[in-house]
Amino acid sequence: MQRGRGISRRALLAGAGTAAATIAAGAAALPRSKVKAWDGSTDVLVAGSGAAGVSAALAARAAGARVTLIEALPKLGGSSAMSGGVVYAGGGTELQRALRVEDSVEQMFAFLSRAGAPHPPLDKLQRYCEDSVAHFDWLLDQGVRYTEKFTAAKGLPMGDESLYFSGTEQAWPARELATPAPRGHVPGLQGMNGGRHLMEVLLQRARGAGVTLRTRVAAERLVVEDDGRIAGLLVRDNDQPRALRVRRGLVLACGGFIHNRAMLQRYAPQLFDCSVPWGNAGDMGAGINMGIAVGAAALRMHQGFAIAPVYPPEHVLSGIVVNASAQRFISEESYHGVLGDAIAYHQGGRAWLITDKGADFGMHQDNFVMAGEANTIGDLAVNIGFPSGALQHTVAYYNRFAETGEDPLFRKSAPYLRPLLGAPYRAWDLSVDRAFFPAHTFGGLHTTVDGQVLDSFGDAIPGLFAAGRTTAGLPMAPYIASGLSVGDCTYFGRRAGRAVAAHPVGAA
Numbered sequence: 092m093q094r095g096r097g098i099s100r101r102a103l104l105a106g107a108g109t110a111a112a113t114i115a116a117g118a119a120a121l122p123r124s125k126v127k128a129w130d131g132s133t134d135v136l137v138a139g140s141g142a143a144g145v146s147a148a149l150a151a152r153a154a155g156a157r158v159t160l161i162e163a164l165p166k167l168g169g170s171s172a173m174s175g176g177v178v179y180a181g182g183g184t185e186l187q188r189a190l191r192v193e194d195s196v197e198q199m200f201a202f203l204s205r206a207g208a209p210h211p212p213l214d215k216l217q218r219y220c221e222d223s224v225a226h227f228d229w230l231l232d233q234g235v236r237y238t239e240k241f242t243a244a245k246g247l248p249m250g251d252e253s254l255y256f257s258g259t260e261q262a263w264p265a266r267e268l269a270t271p272a273p274r275g276h277v278p279g280l281q282g283m284n285g286g287r288h289l290m291e292v293l294l295q296r297a298r299g300a301g302v303t304l305r306t307r308v309a310a311e312r313l314v315v316e317d318d319g320r321i322a323g324l325l326v327r328d329n330d331q332p333r334a335l336r337v338r339r340g341l342v343l344a345c346g347g348f349i350h351n352r353a354m355l356q357r358y359a360p361q362l363f364d365c366s367v368p369w370g371n372a373g374d375m376g377a378g379i380n381m382g383i384a385v386g387a388a389a390l391r392m393h394q395g396f397a398i399a400p401v402y403p404p405e406h407v408l409s410g411i412v413v414n415a416s417a418q419r420f421i422s423e424e425s426y427h428g429v430l431g432d433a434i435a436y437h438q439g440g441r442a443w444l445i446t447d448k449g450a451d452f453g454m455h456q457d458n459f460v461m462a463g464e465a466n467t468i469g470d471l472a473v474n475i476g477f478p479s480g481a482l483q484h485t486v487a488y489y490n491r492f493a494e495t496g497e498d499p500l501f502r503k504s505a506p507y508l509r510p511l512l513g514a515p516y517r518a519w520d521l522s523v524d525r526a527f528f529p530a531h532t533f534g535g536l537h538t539t540v541d542g543q544v545l546d547s548f549g550d551a552i553p554g555l556f557a558a559g560r561t562t563a564g565l566p567m568a569p570y571i572a573s574g575l576s577v578g579d580c581t582y583f584g585r586r587a588g589r590a591v592a593a594h595p596v597g598a599a
């Protein structure tokens with residue numbers, strides 16, 4: 092993936108959306124009595140070859156189970172292999188210690204539990220933070236490569252640095268809720284190749300450990316015993332229907348549903364209009380639908396990662412972001428997932444970045460269209476169609492305090508805070524349907540910390556486990572830091588794998 096050259100990212104991902112139309116989204120469950128004969132059997136069956144599925148498969152295999160992992164697409168790795176590979180880790184990981192970064196489990200937990208969505212799943216958060224050092228050690232043990240290099244720059248490192256502030260830790264109000272520490276752990280490779288490396292390493296491990304990996308095999312229907320236990324799975328194996336029996340359990344790790352337009356319209360309408368479905372073509376919601384079909388509860392289905400990537404370059408953060416009423420509504424330096432969430436979910440999907448002569452994107456970005464340019468703020472406001480006088484008031488108020496180093500509304504930090512002074516003034520369109528505005532889903536099946544899928548009464552569905560974006564895990568809206576999704580997938584994937592391997596045959 093190259094920035095600003097050749098085919099644009101927008102065009103590339105629009106193509107990914109077209110391919111998705113051919114992948115099935117799951118179907119209703121089938122009673123065991125309707126299956127005449129099984130075409131194969133295994134202890135543990137994992138559906139989906141992303142970070143969650145492969146981590147689950149590795150853990151189940153390490154616990155002694157026979158494991159088969161099926162992948163609907165011809166290629167293994169899912170969205171995880173497309174990703175930056177950032178894992179949110181802290182509390183004093185080996186990399187943090189090597190770089191003399193001070194952190195603690197308490198501060199990591201304080202940030203994750205207080206800076207984002209209300210009422211986060213504290214049981215999952217607590218285990219994730221307490222085990223973070225050990226989980227990072229596990230990634231190292233698998234062979235994932237990190238460099239002992241830190242960068243203070245905002246945004247995913249494009250050099251080979253492996254530690255950075257991947258979230259909104261330093262922006263207000265987060266910096267007052269917990270002591271900021273860099274916790275974005277990214278494989279030490281040039282460019283956006285971390286996810287590919289991470290998945291190559293984990294898949295290599297899975298092969299070596301004896302996990303059976305199958306491509307072009309899509310999970311379609313759960314097979315259920317009379318007592319509700321999961322007996323197996325109907326799959327489409329290279330276009331042939333097959334019935335696979337599972338002795339211990341099934342792990343659904345089929346990713347989210349950003350490419351399923353009908354599900355988006357129904358569950359997550361704010362994400363429907365975002366310009367770029369940000370995920371691999373298999374993100375059709377099959378795992379979630381199959382779980383719901385056997386009575387699983389689904390949580391936070393409307394939530395997702397809506398991203399307004401205004402930085403880099405960081406100097407544009409000295410501009411101001413305003414809504415359709417020309418009012419500021421956030422500190423511009425906020426992590427781009429926090430900014431994107433505010434625009435998509437709380438401002439009707441519309442916003443503009445206003446810059447002056449000292450802050451410009453330059454010629455080489457294609458993320459945001461310039462919506463207007465003028466020599467005065469007043470003319471710019473008319474140009475965009477803001478309510479009469481509103482932008483002038485907003486800029487005058489902002490400038491008055493910025494001159495003295497203050498931002499009473501959103502406490503923007505000093506490096507980005509200065510008055511807007513000097514033409515040309517420009518407005519950049521950050522609207523969800525006009526800007527480069529990637530999105531993917533967070534909602535999914537309700538699970539225990541060990542991946543057991545729960546129904547709406549909180550009871551486990553016997554033999555059914557899930558992990559990653561098929562579940563409602565740590566990523567919530569607003570998404571406060573890169574690395575929470577792959578971190579959640581690998582950590583809770585492993586927990587699900589251990590639990591399903593220990594699940595007694597025929598037991599709840």
Ligand SMILES: Cc1cc2nc3c(=O)[nH]c(=O)nc-3n(C[C@H](O)[C@H](O)[C@H](O)COP(=O)(O)OP(=O)(O)OC[C@H]3O[C@@H](n4cnc5c(N)ncnc54)[C@H](O)[C@@H]3O)c2cc1C
Pocket residue numbers: 115117138139140141142143144161162163164167168169170171172173174175176177178308309310311344345346347369370371372373374375377378531558559560561573574575576577578580
């Ligand atoms: C460009 C990009 C960059 C990102 N960067 C980061 C980052 O750095 N850090 C981070 O935390 N998050 C990042 N994310 C988000 C993150 O990659 C995903 O949320 C995460 O990888 C999801 O992992 P998963 O295992 O749940 O699903 P996936 O990795 O998508 O794997 C699911 C797999 O299941 C398969 N599947 C679907 N249906 C079926 C079926 N019926 N039967 C069998 N198989 C099926 C799919 O084809 C897919 O291969 C990024 C996303 C993108 C698109």
